[in-house]
Amino acid sequence: MDLEALVFFLAGLTLLIAGAEILVRGSSRLSSVVGISPVxxxxxxxxxxxxxxxLAISFHATLSGEPDIVLGNVxxxxxxxxxxxxxxxxxxxxxxxxxxxxxxxxxxxIGVSMLLFFLALDGKIGRFDxxxxxxxxxxxxxxxxxxxxxxxxxxxxxxxxKFGPCNKRISQVFLNILLVGLGLAMLTLGSRWLLKGxxxxxxAMGVSKxxxxxxxxxxGTSLPEVATSVVASIRGxxxxxxxxxxxxxxxxxxxxxxxSSILAxxxxxxxxxxxxxxxxxxxVVSIACLPIFFTGYQIARWEGFLFxxxxxxxxxxxxxxxxxxxxxxxxxxxMGFFVIPLxxxxxxxxxxxxxxxxxxxxVDGAHSQQSPAGEDVSRNR
Numbered sequence: 410m411d412l413e414a415l416v417f418f419l420a421g422l423t424l425l426i427a428g429a430e431i432l433v434r435g436s437s438r439l440s441s442v443v444g445i446s447p448v449x450x451x452x453x454x455x456x457x458x459x460x461x462x463x464l465a466i467s468f469h470a471t472l473s474g475e476p477d478i479v480l481g482n483v484x485x486x487x488x489x490x491x492x493x494x495x496x497x498x499x500x501x502x503x504x505x506x507x508x509x510x511x512x513x514x515x516x517x518x519i520g521v522s523m524l525l526f527f528l529a530l531d532g533k534i535g536r537f538d539x540x541x542x543x544x545x546x547x548x549x550x551x552x553x554x555x556x557x558x559x560x561x562x563x564x565x566x567x568x569x570x571k572f573g574p575c576n577k578r579i580s581q582v583f584l585n586i587l588l589v590g591l592g593l594a595m596l597t598l599g600s601r602w603l604l605k606g607x608x609x610x611x612x613a614m615g616v617s618k619x620x621x622x623x624x625x626x627x628x629g630t631s632l633p634e635v636a637t638s639v640v641a642s643i644r645g646x647x648x649x650x651x652x653x654x655x656x657x658x659x660x661x662x663x664x665x666x667x668x669s670s671i672l673a674x675x676x677x678x679x680x681x682x683x684x685x686x687x688x689x690x691x692x693v694v695s696i697a698c699l700p701i702f703f704t705g706y707q708i709a710r711w712e713g714f715l716f717x718x719x720x721x722x723x724x725x726x727x728x729x730x731x732x733x734x735x736x737x738x739x740x741x742x743x744m745g746f747f748v749i750p751l752x753x754x755x756x757x758x759x760x761x762x763x764x765x766x767x768x769x770x771x772v773d774g775a776h777s778q779q780s781p782a783g784e785d786v787s788r789n790r
């Protein structure tokens with residue numbers, strides 16, 4: 410293995426993660442100083458700031474003519490965010506799902522994932538497609554601003570707990586501006602080193618750049634989301650862990666891929682293997698969230714372990730497919746005819762049980778409302 414490439418990769422990854430953290434903190438506090446609502450900061454600057462490594466590496470990959478890494482980074486990060494991040498967070502403690510997330514953000518994530526598939530059918534994500542995706546992220550941010558008008562004191566208190574109270578002193582303003590500049594510089598340099606190391610490693614190992622983007626780069630650039638979600642789970646802020654992963658997936662497709670395809674002179678090329686397997690997997694993973702989120706508005710521990718198991722199966726498939734291993738046909742058969750159908754059957758049973766419980770609770774609620782009247786009648790008698 411090329412030692413120099415490995416050093417560049419690890420150094421670039423370290424700079425990306427540190428730069429993302431510095432950028433999020435500096436921009437969040439700066440936004441608060443100029444009067445931007447904490448809700449807007451939470452839904453945009455903080456949530457999307459954790460995706461800044463994906464944006465930085467995709468920009469450099471685009472300018473370097475590596476479209477497979479751009480697409481692999483986005484698709485791989487989205488699969489990683491759901492299966493690994495939500496999986497490990499739920500394995501630590503069952504995650505609570507906000508009803509708003511089930512009604513709006515998760516269906517939006519599914520719709521955006523399907524939109525990406527249809528845009529990629531012609532073999533590339535062109536500039537017009539990029540403009541369409543970018544308009545989507547602008548629309549989502551406007552929606553977040555509208556939601557901020559309904560801000561509650563609890564949300565403001567939660568923000569101040571995480572980032573501290575708003576400080577408008579000149580020295581603090583300049584410090585935050587410096588943090589933003591430092592974070593951007595670290596992201597820029599880190600993405601350049603990470604891309605250089607990843608491409609060299611792919612060539613040395615004989616692995617396609619798409620697979621490198623789907624696995625190593627996707628997992629590496631998603632480490633800020635891992636840290637945020639795991640810490641949120643340990644602290645009991647379980648809704649933050651879920652919202653962070655879902656918000657990051659929206660940002661990856663709409664902003665990262667949208668802006669990268671506008672920047673690329675010929676758009677972002679889509680490999681046939683990505684269109685046939687990787688993007689459909691991302692869509693299926695997004696759809697699988699809805700019934701799990703819907704059943705009791707939480708992700709149980711066993712569901713978290715199920716997510717982690719599926720991510721392991723996904724990585725094994727990529728390894729077998731890349732190395733052209735002789736076990737690939739048997740593995741694909743088992744996955745296609747046993748594992749996947751069994752999963753959808755389990756999800757269907759969960760939804761059926763949830764609907765049945767809701768129906769029973771409604772009946773019980775109706776009986777409980779009638780019972781006091783009945784008791785009063787008996788007493789009068």
